[in-house]
Amino acid sequence: MKETKRYIQIQTIARQLCDIMQQHELKDIGELKEWLEHNNTAIEIIKSLMDDSELSKKIELYRQQDKEQAILSLRTKIQKHQRHRVIIRISRVAAVIVLLIGCGLLYHKLSQQEKHQTLASTISSKLSPVIITPNGQHYDLSKVLTDTTHNLNIAYKSTEEIKYTYQPPAVDIEEEGYNQLIIPNQCNYQVTLCDGSVVRLNAGSRLEYPNSFPSHERKVRLTGEAYFEIKHDGRPFMVEVRQASIRVYGTHFNINAYQETNIETVLVEGKVGVSIQDSTYQEKILKPNQLSRLNLLTGEQEIVDVDVQKYIAWTTGFLRYDNDSLELLIEDLSRWYGADFDFKDNKLKNIRISASINKDTPLEEVLAMIQTTAKIKFHLIERRYIITQ
Structure with a gap:
């Protein structure tokens, strides 16, 4: 039949x-x-x-x-x-x-x-960068900004960049409230501030800044990671990162503050000083091609010579690792690809790995490369990758 x-x-x-x-x-x-x-x-x-x-x-x-x-x-x-x-x-x-x-x-x-x-x-749905103004208004930067946002002083906006109207340092104004530029996972975004300084924000970061800086100083607040190109105009430029302060003297530098207790500052050119706010901690000056690693719990600071290109590779579309921990690499992949990972054994976090990853590479290809390089395995279980030996 x-x-x-x-x-x-x-x-x-x-x-x-x-x-x-x-x-x-x-x-x-x-x-x-x-x-x-x-x-x-x-x-x-x-x-x-x-x-x-x-x-x-x-x-x-x-x-x-x-x-x-x-x-x-x-x-x-x-x-x-x-x-x-x-x-x-x-x-x-x-x-x-x-x-x-x-x-x-x-x-x-x-x-x-x-x-x-x-x-x-x-992989979680990709979100869009947003601006939250001092009065609590939310603006989705993936959408067209209407005429009602003229008070934001925005001169130009695209899906990857926003520029504020330039204002010379002679303008004397009182310090106003701060905007919040929030960058979700899976994207980068660039902002040109009203003084002409450029800040490129990495995935999962937030920058707080005013529409206009007062005449005596320029100050912003950072969570996450950002690359700064600060325009010199006579006013000091300060970046506040939790309890730490980075004073800028006209320079290009990168700040990584993803971790709660450690802040890494890498100087590409110019000069910056790193200090802890409201303390007797003496500011330490960085020279080009140096990295400052500041522990906020102990106040200890390490300054070492480094290859700065490794630390700013993300701005050109790459993730670079040179004998770094597997834990660091996985944290970056989670932010960039929006995927969740768990280590079955915490000892695996300490595996050292060297790699250069194009951020346009599909995640499955990246994981296949890591499996071969680090001698580990990724198991997809209930929408999470479990990492085993």
Whole structure:
């Protein structure tokens, strides 16, 4: 019974293939196979051919057609018989075609779709950068800012950058409330402040700043990571990061404050001083190509010479690691790709790794590279990657 049913299904598929051949004027099975392999809609064609519900409909349709044709003339019966022989001949290879294309092309395409769908389900939806004004108004920077936002003093906005109207230092104003520029995971954003200074914010960061700086100083507050290019105009520029202060003397530098207790400041050019607010801690001056690592709990500060390109690689679309901990790399991947990770054994966090990762590389390719390099495995369980040895 099952074999009879399967035969009817194969024969029905064969008849559908015949219809396709006739519709597209294909001469033989070879042309049919080539047409299916190179047709962009082949996957839908094969799926429809093999769909049980669609097969049932086709079987009933062809049975009805056969009943109607049974009362036709002898000539019609002969033609039908000839076509039936073609169908039988095609039915012999129909299963082969279905296997070759259905189990090859279809399986490959569907498996790729499922792979990407599974991966997509592990990655949180991408959010947009927003500005929160001192009076509590929220502005989504992925949308067009209307005329009602003229009081923001914004001169230009795109999906990746915002520029404030330039105001010279001679303007004497009282210090006003601070805007909050909030950058979610999975994106970077650049802001040009009203003094012409440029700040590039990394994923999962926040910058607080006024629309206009007072005449005696410029001050902003940072959470997360940012690269600063400060324009010299005679006024001191201060970056407050929790209890720490970075005083700028006209310079390019990077601040990484993702961790609660440690703040890393890397100087590219110019001069900066790092200190702890409201304490007797003496400010320490950095020279170009130096890194300051400040522990807010102990007050200890380490200053070392470094390759600054490693620390600012994220501004050019790369993540660079040089004998760094696997924990650091995973934290960066979580922020950039919006995926969740858990270590099965905390000892794995201390594995050292060196790598350069293009941030446009799909996550599954990055994880495959890390598995090979660090000799670890990623297991996707309930939308989280579990890291094991």
